Amino acid sequence: MPLLTWKNKKLSETAPANLETDAWINTSSPPKNRLIRGNNLAIMTALLPEYEGRINLIYIDPPFFTNRKFTARIGRNKNSRKPKEWETVAGYQDNWNDLDTYLDFLYQRLHIMHRLLAPDGTLYLHLDWHANAYARVLLDEIFGAENLNNEIIWTYHGPSPIKTAFNRKHDTILAYVKDQKNYTFNVDDIRVPYNENTVKTFKSSKKAGFGKTPNLKRGKVPEDWWYFPVVARLHNERTGYPTQKPESLLERIIKASSNKGDLVADFFCGSGTTARVADDLERNFITTDATWQATRVTLSRLAQKGASFSLEQDTHSPLPKLERVDFAELVGTRVCIRTKYLSTLAYWEIDQDWDGKLFLSGTQAILPARRGEIPPEIALEGKIGNQISVRAVGINGERYQTILKK
CATH class of the missing domain: 2.60.40 (Immunoglobulin-like)
Incomplete structure (x- = not known):
């Protein structure tokens, strides 16, 4: 099997985070859900003694190797069509010395995530054209190429300044299972209605070239390309956090690859969409981020919906005083x-x-x-x-x- 190599490629030993609870939200007894601020590599290392082989689903939306700095919008009452007028703060940095540094960043973390996954668990890695090809080879090495379950395309609309190539309007989500012979996939929970033209075709001809008549009322299993609007078009979900993902995208993933009461993790939580949807769907969650901006947006979103969880910090990268x-x-x-x-x-x-x-x-x-x-x-x-x-x-x-x- 082909392997990626880069300068000084090796798994490093990471000191575990020193986790400290700052608050319990909406509960007076120890909560099952956790929001943690700090370096996710150190946090995951600290979680291993308790959670190795116990997390049913991991979804991550890490930096994409764009070599850009992202800002978060905090001001209001400004024209949403004029970004120059917005009040902003630092969101997160996606800057790297070189590709080697980025690959090593992913490699260390994906290895620990593999250890944290339950035997029937699934990892969804969300990237775009910048690095998804490299990530697939990394995941083949860590999970085994035979455990690639899906390469999913999330397609969306939006303006683009590109005039020298086709507009880039999709992301890639790589879904790897820990064991191809034993994993969760709730096919009936994610069915969608057949489109109107398909229904008309089957009504006019029972088999319509498919060999058998499908159950039109039950709906179909979605293809591996998904259309969901970007959050910029979803006024009720917008938080101002950059690169926020739509709740409908996470809803499909969580319904497909976990069950009620299961544990879902997102170690690059950003705006907190994964944790919010997991709570809606009666899953437990662990979610982390290195930045206070992401942590506080997630804190607000979860508290607003009445979720019960702990707010924690790594004392080496603490919450603001x-x-x-x-x-x-x-x-x-x-x-x-x-x-x-x-x-x-x-x-x-x-x-x-x-x-x-x-x-x-x-x-x-x-x-x-x-x-x-x-x-x-x-x-x-x-x-x-x-x-x-x-x-x-x-x-x-x-x-x-x-x-x-x-």
Whole structure:
């Protein structure tokens, strides 16, 4: 079997991350779901003792080797057709010294993902034309060429400035199973309706050249090319995070290759789509990212839908420090944000019986992605302790905390 080689190719030993829990969101007991900020190679190494051979599905959307810097949109009320007017912050960097560096980056991580996968597990690797050919050879080496289950094309529309070649309007998703003889594929969960012309054809001729009449009501198994609109066209999903993937894309993957109660992982979580959809579909999740921007977008999306999860950090690349700022006050049984801070916040939350250690986020207020204002107050319900901790994330990523006394 052909193998890729590059300078200094070898598996390196990585020190495990020192994982520390910062908060539990929407739960007062240890959650099954985890959102972790830090270097994913160190995090995955730290997860091996507990999760080796236990993750049923891994989907990753790593950097594509574009050699670009991506920004995230944070401002609103600007013309969406004029990017130069947007307020932005750093998103993530997809810059590399050379192809060797990029390949080594993937190689180290894919090996650990293979170890983390359950015996019946599947890995979906999402890339584009820049590096998918190299990645396939890497995956053949790690998983075995016989375990390539699908090469999926995600096609989409959108403007393109290219005038010297055909417009590049597809990504490639490589699906590898750990064992070709034993893997999850829920064919009936992903069926789609036959198109109208096909239905008309079969109604006019029972077999229509196919040899037998299909069950038109049951629908068909999708081909290995998929059309889903990009998030730029989906106003209800947009977060402003660059390269965000549509929920419908992840829904198909998660339904196909996992079952309710299974564990789904995404180690390049970006805007948090994988975790959000996994939670919708009653799967458990582990999701990680190296950047605080991605972590906080994911935190907001998951909290907004009521997901229960832990927020964790690698102490070697910690979350931003909590600044003690008097930004909230207690008015009766309501926590209110002081007016001068209201326009600066993207997210705030309350632990209404704080023990001085682990923050239990029971209620959150979130700035809508497109229109509307962040709720200025939250009414306290149930048990109220002697200390109420209020935390907030500013629109530029700052973290604040204030302690209120009854």
